Amino acid sequence: xxxxxxxxxxxxxxxxxxxxxxxxxxxxxxxxxxxxxxxxxxxxxxxxxxxxxxxxxxxxxxxxxxxxxxxxxxxxxxxxxxxxxxxxxxxxxxxxxxxxxxxxxxxxxxxxxxxxxxxxxxxxxxxxxxxxxxxxxxxxxxxxxxxxxxxxxxxxxxxxxxxxxxxxxxxxxxxxxxxxxxxxxxxxxxxxxxxxxxxxxxxxxxxxxxxxxxxxxxxxxxxxxxxxxxxxxxxxxxxxxxxxxxxxxxx
Numbered sequence: 001x002x003x004x005x006x007x008x009x010x011x012x013x014x015x016x017x018x019x020x021x022x023x024x025x026x027x028x029x030x031x032x033x034x035x036x037x038x039x040x041x042x043x044x045x046x047x048x049x050x051x052x053x054x055x056x057x058x059x060x061x062x063x064x065x066x067x068x069x070x071x072x073x074x075x076x077x078x079x080x081x082x083x084x085x086x087x088x089x090x091x092x093x094x095x096x097x098x099x100x101x102x103x104x105x106x107x108x109x110x111x112x113x114x115x116x117x118x119x120x121x122x123x124x125x126x127x128x129x130x131x132x133x134x135x136x137x138x139x140x141x142x143x144x145x146x147x148x149x150x151x152x153x154x155x156x157x158x159x160x161x162x163x164x165x166x167x168x169x170x171x172x173x174x175x176x177x178x179x180x181x182x183x184x185x186x187x188x189x190x191x192x193x194x195x196x197x198x199x200x201x202x203x204x205x206x207x208x209x210x211x212x213x214x215x216x217x218x219x220x221x222x223x224x225x226x227x228x229x230x231x232x233x234x235x236x237x238x239x240x241x242x243x244x245x246x247x248x249x250x251x
Contacts, residue, residue, distance in 0.1 A: 001068075004060040006030065007076060009114065010051050011094045015041065021051060023070065024098060025059065028111035032101045035061055037070040047073055054090055054118055055079040066103065080122025089127050092229040093117055093134060100142060100221055113137040128211065129201040135214045136196060139221070146217055147171030148197035160191040168216045186213045 008027045016022035021037040040047040047070075050057070056076040061068040082090045093114065101107065113134055120130035139145050150157055151164070152171035158164070164172035167185040172193060175181040192209040195201050201210060 001064050002060070002062040002071070003030070004072070005058045006060065007111070008033075008057045008059045008073075009118075010053050010055065010057070011098050012053070013037075013051055022067075023051060026097055026101075026111065026114065027059075027106075028108040029106050031105040031107060032097065032103050033061070034067045034103065035059075035070045036067055037073075040070075050075065053094055054082055056115070080118045082118070082121055085127055086121040086124065088229060089121050089131055090118060092131065092227065095227055095229045096135070096138060096218070099225075099227075100138065107141050110138060110141040113141075126201075128207045132196060132201055132207070132210045132214055133199045135218060136199075139217060142221070144217070144221060146196075146213070148193045158190045158193050158197075160189070160194055162190040164188050164190055164193065166193075166213055166216075168220055186216050188213055 006027050006029065008025045010023055011026050011032070012024040013021050016036060019039050019041045021040040023033075023035040023037055025033045025035055027033060037047055037051055039045050040051055042048065050073055051070075056079065058074050058076045059070060060072040061070050063069050097114070117130050117134040121127060136146060136148075146166075147170075148158070150172075151174050152167075153173045156174075158172065159174070163175045163181075164187075165175050165181075165183040165185050166172045166188050172188070172190075174190075175183065175187070186209075188209045189205065191203075192206040192213075195203070195206040196210045196213075201207055
């Protein structure tokens with residue numbers, strides 16, 4: 001099989017042999033692919049520095065099976081400028097795709113959602129909202145989309161002012177008499193569910209509650225193995241905090 005000029009993003013790369021790279025690529029029409037980029041690490045290779053995460057590409061490859069051979073690559077557009085927290089968020093999205101997508105399983109809508117999420121991260125600001133929206137779209141593509149519009153007990157529409165017990169394996173059930181009722185799953189306000197359904201996460205409460213919800217829903221698919229990107233983020237944010245505390249003590 002030979003393909004040319006296919007849109008793609010590199011999700012991960014590592015050295016392969018002395019001069020090559022082993023790539024995990026994400027494409028809309030062919031899903032996640034394993035590719036060998038022969039000679040890409042040589043000093044004179046035109047691919048050197050091009051095959052990196054978050055850079056929109058047009059690629060070609062040949063071969064079948066688990067590993068094909070990259071035959072060409074060029075930039076498709078400018079890469080979003082990810083730095084600081086946005087960069088960690090980007091690595092988190094990549095790790096979700098690596099962990100949850102099967103190879104050669106196309107997800108055209110998810111590819112578009114990923115591109116939108118990277119653009120949002122590149123603009124700065126609403127990182128948390130961009131991740132929650134992408135997580136929701138990812139779960140929908142995998143067939144595990146969250147129930148966000150109705151109570152699973154009586155099928156009534158979600159009420160913004162009500163409090164719900166979101167049971168991860170089922171969905172939301174309204175708590176009665178309200179705030180003091182015990183919850184089996186994730187306690188969440190109806191307004192937060194509606195905000196996630198409408199992809200309009202603006203309030204601090206909605207961001208906080210939907211983060212807890214999506215973490216619980218994704219855990220069912222990810223299993224017990226921790227996310228490497230989450231650990232990197234915690235390590236990266238811990239160092240500046242420690243330095244700030246040290247400066248305060250010296251002052």
